[in-house]
Amino acid sequence: MTVESCEDMHLLIQADHDGELNAADAARVAAHLQTCPACAAQAAALRRLSTRLRAEFVPEVLPLRLQATAARLAAPPRVPAWRAARRQYPGFAVGLALAACLALVVLPRPPVDLADEAVTAHIRALQPGHLIDVISTDKHTVKPWFNGKLDYSPPVQDFAGIGFPLKGGRLDYLAGRPVAVLIYGRARHVIDLTVWPGAAAPARDGTTNGYNYLSWSHDGMVFWAVSDLNKAELGSFAALWH
């Protein structure tokens, strides 16, 4: 192989590495790599570089301020079906309310995905002025604040010493009931931890609209943590509660 022909191959080797070649060209590259140790070494170096880059750079998440901007510019949070219906047919509001009462008795609960609900609540809360009802880093202030507002007392802990400072609390409505939400910080990220009494349910985790969530049960309470924080750190936060 002449030097020129190897240099001609470089961009093809790279394109092959990047998955941009058709089968015929990929076969051409493969044939060349078999006979040319120098180009084979180049191909191996490309693979090592990619592996290292992808391992080393943890994707940055969108800062809170930009999340809030996106939420503001996007459509308002999903309107519950009955409210949308009321908007369309205001005259039927009373009848609809009555029907809803009957439906509540007669029909099984509609299948609302808690993950969607929890993430939507988190995004709504990120909008200016919605995040925190009681601002305090003192669990002895936050916990009593829920007294009289809920029919249970949520466990409140501060993990400021290990990088998850308590920021405050707020009331929300989730899983068909009023719930306590504890707000924690992690660097520039916000974690919403929603807690309510309930039977132990299988732990869940996932990502919706770019937000990670984790749920678990402990001591008769159900916990849902939602944040733009990466999964690993959200997992560390969850582990503190077990």
Place this chain on the structure above:
Amino acid sequence: MSGSGAGEIFARVVTPHLPAAYRLALWLLRDRATAEDVVQDAAERAFRHIATFRGENACAWVLRIVRNQAVETLAKSRPSAELDDDLPDDAPLADAALFCAEGETVLHAALAALPPTLRECLVLRELEEMSYRDIADIVGIPVGTVMSRLWRARQMLMDQTEGLRA
């Protein structure tokens, strides 16, 4: 209801690509506050011009807007500079540790030291895993130029980091 219509399109077209757009702005500008401002402005701009989105590649559309805004900001901050030059201040990002796995900053420094034109191609390909076609659309250059810039960027990174060469 045109407002909420635009909002819905924004949520579908723009929102999913804002994290990648922010990361691109961050790599180009290498300053969090400036990158946030740029993406903020670009998001507003995308919202105002959402009607001009014709259902082509949403990712490329959003990143092109953010990229153009970032380049404009770079040019303003250094009126005499071309994007082709390296940035004058080569200090790594203040919170570079957030970018890197623990203890590994050689690669970060090498990536940050690349000329912005090479850095943007490399970041879009390696970290955002975009196709040559998408990168060409975002940066506004031919696919062939994307390929040669990627090659140069990779060779420079390999030269500057240990243990990558065979």
